[in-house]
Amino acid sequence: MSFEHTRKYYKQIESAIRNEDRDFIVKELSEMHYADITEMLYYLNTEDCRYILDSLSPRVGADVLSELEEDIRVEFLKSFSSKELLRYIDYVDSDDAVDILNEQPVKVREEVLSHMQDKEKANNILELLHYDEDCAGGLMAKELIKANVNWTVLQCIEEIRRQATKVDKIYTVYVVDDHDVLLGRVSLKRIILAKDEAKIKDIYVPEIAMVNTFQAEEEVAELMQKYDLEVIPVVNVQGKLQGRITIDDIVDVITEQAEIDQQAMAGISESVEPNDSVITMSRARLPWLIVGMFGGLLGAKFIGIFENELTLVPAMAFFIPLITATGGNVGIQSSTIVVQSMASSPSVQETMAERFFKVLLVAIVNGLVIAGLVFVFNYFLGDSSLAFVVSAALFSVVMLASFMGTITPIVLDRFGINPALASGPFITTTNDLLGLAVYFSVAKVLLHM
Amino acid sequence: MSFEHTRKYYKQIESAIRNEDRDFIVKELSEMHYADITEMLYYLNTEDCRYILDSLSPRVGADVLSELEEDIRVEFLKSFSSKELLRYIDYVDSDDAVDILNEQPVKVREEVLSHMQDKEKANNILELLHYDEDCAGGLMAKELIKANVNWTVLQCIEEIRRQATKVDKIYTVYVVDDHDVLLGRVSLKRIILAKDEAKIKDIYVPEIAMVNTFQAEEEVAELMQKYDLEVIPVVNVQGKLQGRITIDDIVDVITEQAEIDQQAMAGISESVEPNDSVITMSRARLPWLIVGMFGGLLGAKFIGIFENELTLVPAMAFFIPLITATGGNVGIQSSTIVVQSMASSPSVQETMAERFFKVLLVAIVNGLVIAGLVFVFNYFLGDSSLAFVVSAALFSVVMLASFMGTITPIVLDRFGINPALASGPFITTTNDLLGLAVYFSVAKVLLHM
Known part of the structure; x- marks a missing residue:
């Protein structure tokens, strides 16, 4: 079914709910998979969702509730009394029942558990409630x-x-x-x-x-x-x-972990969902923006030291973005490769030393290519006075950024921090500062200022 | 088993191979899961791997061959005649047999298929060979x-x-x-x-x-x-x-897709493995480095237009890294959030317009916080003359980078390009240039230069 098609269908369901056409709804739902019913609920308002759930047998309703995304389920179940919840919990598998009950206020949780018909299941759930969510028991x-x-x-x-x-x-x-x-x-x-x-x-x-x-x-x-x-x-x-x-729960774990790594690489510090509030969204993004900001302010202070040199050779400022961008790009590439090789099974007859030697060779190749190209451009098309300074600095920045990018995830991992962070704003901020230091030092030495 | 422990164990196996202690090897292997035997092969040299495989029953050997990583299997099977390969193929599931035969020269493939005992299976494999590797048939x-x-x-x-x-x-x-x-x-x-x-x-x-x-x-x-x-x-x-x-093959698809997205975010253009050659590694990384380099050179040309202004107010150069870094960080955050929401199921009663409005609000909040903090720092601790210029530019950059970060993955996806690219060097390069343009324009207007 195409997306357009589904959208139209949902509208049809909506108007059937308006007209209280319970027969139509029940007939339609009986032909749908519970995962499709769950997906439909994401498009309907809370009242309509309630209407749908009431039209289902408790067994299918239980599957739908298990399938709902956590934050949406929390919202949705707020209007349920513990008696209404009880109707479904008996049919929910124990692991999902634990998830659902964990989201409820203690009072609701205990009322549901004490009124469950199936005492063995109630005991099972009680036992599972003791485990941490992110361990095997949970x-x-x-x-x-x-x-x-x-x-x-x-x-x-x-x-x-x-x-x-x-x-x-x-x-x-x-x-x-x-x-x-x-x-x-x-x-x-x-x-x-x-x-x-x-x-x-x-x-x-x-x-x-x-x-x-x-x-x-x-x-x-x-x-x-x-x-x-x-x-x-x-x-x-x-x-x-x-x-x-x-395995279905494990597939969710794998997908979630990939999302967390992506967010770490993007410098988002809490897991955010598209329907989170503006405040939650901003709060998840500000910490790394502020780290980056301090990096930028430090950079400003650092360049400030060279104010006199800049007045003499203002062209030095032109290449600041080139230097910082290259450092950032190289750093992120290097750390991503290390992070991925850490995640996959340890590979063939290569020792740590051989690995580092290879990283070094790749850095030399890339550094020579980039520095060489920039030199050609600068020498023949532009500011030939600075051509050598910029390329020498670029080469050093590529080497340094490769090293930092390779070492940072390993260090983070050693300290129990998600190494994917090393491919994010952490490394770009560090490399910006290192890049500036290299650039201005090289300039100062080579221009004899 | 800890890593240290395994390493030691592998050494023991290696010396047993040296001493041609076939009995010991066979006994040890009989107690190991095929996935563990496969993992061990990654540590041994090709000859020792061959010794191990010869010590296994063809059935277990077939499981080990199916489990091996593609590029390592290709290397390993080079020394196999089609007759030797045939010994295993009969025991390999048809989907894995297709993968293995696809990696072989046409001659070997046809010899194996024509000599297979199980004609029905040979026909099945022949049929499967017609499908693309990345579709359901494959x-x-x-x-x-x-x-x-x-x-x-x-x-x-x-x-x-x-x-x-x-x-x-x-x-x-x-x-x-x-x-x-x-x-x-x-x-x-x-x-x-x-x-x-x-x-x-x-x-x-x-x-x-x-x-x-x-x-x-x-x-x-x-x-x-x-x-x-x-x-x-x-x-x-x-x-x-x-x-x-x-599902085990699908778990591999999901893991692989996550790796590809990570590499796209890091600006690595081909899938690389830690044991690829230096040339392959460099080639995978250079394209985006060169794009970034051209971005940097364009930036240099652009700043060059303002050479006179820089001579008048050299402090303008100080804040270039702050501006470009903030633009990059905000852009990557925004695009990652969009990419992830595109991947997950379309969520609750929010229209596209509402989404954009929220992105706008988050950008305003983050822009105000960052620009405000920088203003306070600059005004009270440093270059108060530029404080207002820098903060006004920063706020604009945050707004613009949020917009670009949100729109780019959607546009890329429309053109059938992996939207994860939008969270990589693509967006940082674009935002560097946009950031510089905004910064110098704001400076020119506000400083009446």
Whole structure:
């Protein structure tokens, strides 16, 4: 469906709501995927969203609520009583239920939990609420199928039947011992092909990738990516099975991390969404603008030292933007390459020293090309008096900026700071100042001022 | 395992290879996941890698080859005859086999294909070789289980048994009609819980997300992310089932796209890997450096117009870096926010006009804060004569850079260019020049020169 098409369709839905044409709405919604219904809600006002949700079965409504973006869900659920929320929570997977309840006031959260029909689920949610949002425990869901290693296949199938409505997607069956310690897994394919009386212990795969509840979400993402998993079990320190994390949540983690890195590179200090307020937006952007501003003011003070020289050779001022821009560009390129190589798996037979040597060679090549081109332009087309000074300074700036760009992310990472910051205003500000220092020093020496 | 630990372990493996201790190697490898073996290969030299591969069963060797990074695999397989390659290709999933064969010389490719035991698989690979690498057809694998809608559950189970060794992970069973047109799917859970004599037509889920062979990989990624899928079927224009795409390949697409965007933001024009040559590295970086250089030279020419004014008020030169840096920082922030909002789903009841109005407000707030702070500093601590000029110019630069940063990604996207480029040297170069123009114009007017 094209965008135009969808827009028109949403208008149709809107007017059906105006006319209270519940039958039309229900019929239309029954043919839509919950993710499409969620997307539609982003276009409707809060009242209309409420009308849509009321037209859905609690099961589909629960999927829609799980799918909604956090800040929009918070707004939307403000008008819900805990009784109304309860209608859906029973159908929401435990990991999403935790997210939703975490966004609610404590009173609502406790009312919902104490009134839930499914006491086991309520306890599961209560347990999950204890975990940090960005660790494995905070990502996992309790819905899974586990089989005792001593069971037969038939017993396992009965367990699947018992949990069928609760566990929507099974992925795999986890095999545990009598103390709930995770031993391995057995795929549904194997269960289908095995005889009913076969023992689980004879068909399960013992070796299994797993994570601990306390591991960071980035580590979970790395593991699942490395082993090409669509689901990973979570255990506690005793090795007991606690839950499972599915790849859809990890895809969100990866996308989010890429966005955070992009914002770090752009010098935006808080995660901002397009529908944040003007104040939030400004606040996220001002810190690095102010850092840049202080850099600029320091630069001004620094150039001020050379006021006399500038009066003698005003042409020196002409090349300030060339110097600072080149330093910034080279610095950002270098740091991005380092940041990306830090993120990917450590590569082939190259030592740290060889890496640095290569960085040095690339800097020399680029520095010679840029300085050479500028020299040609200046010498033949313009200010030949300064041609040598500008090119010598440029070459030094390229070398220095490459070095700074390479070293900064490594240092930041060592101190536990997101190295992507090094590809942002941090490096441009530093390189502006370094560039100016190099330029005016070179000029002073070469022009014998 | 810590990094230190692994390093030591690799050394141990290396010396076992030196001593030709095949038993030790085989024993160690049998306990390792193929992804870990692949990672180890990155540390060993080509000969040792070959020793490792020869110590593996062809099945595990096939997994290792599929997992290797492309450029390293190309190097590594150079020493393989087509007969040696053949040993593995039979065990490689069709999508990975296509990738591997695509990297080989035509002669090797054809020899392997013509000597493959499994003719059906050879034909599948031949078919897949026709698709572009970055469309759904190029990502899909042919390994899947399909069931005719008129079958019973028992017939479906027999099909699963027949394909058991070929299709490693099943995910779901696709339901087709007599002409292979995709109708829907039935989960393994449902098959396990259904009676043997139940008809597929009575238990399958008709509504299903699917993609066409020609759709771009980004679209596939978007769909799978939206609908939280771990696998998606691929059909041709007649709706006939052609293959399936699994989420692990899509996770790679998402990661790669994020890397490309980062490189665009950093002004690196080709995808570079840490182990590329110095020439490749320099070539990837020079284009945008040269664009920046021309920007800088143009800036020099522009400032040159104001040589007389600079001689009169040399302090004007002091603030050039402040002006250009602020313009660059604001521009990159603005464009990154736009790029990210373009990537995420269109959000709540905000029209384009409202968005622009908000951008304007944020720019005014940030402009006032920065210009105000600089005014205070300049007026009370320094060059009060220029204080008003600098701050007025800064405010204008913030406004202009916000506008340029917002509009550029939208324009680039309209022309089919990656909008992330707008957060890179493109915008900083433009904003440097605009900033200089604003600054010197404001100075000329306000100082009545």
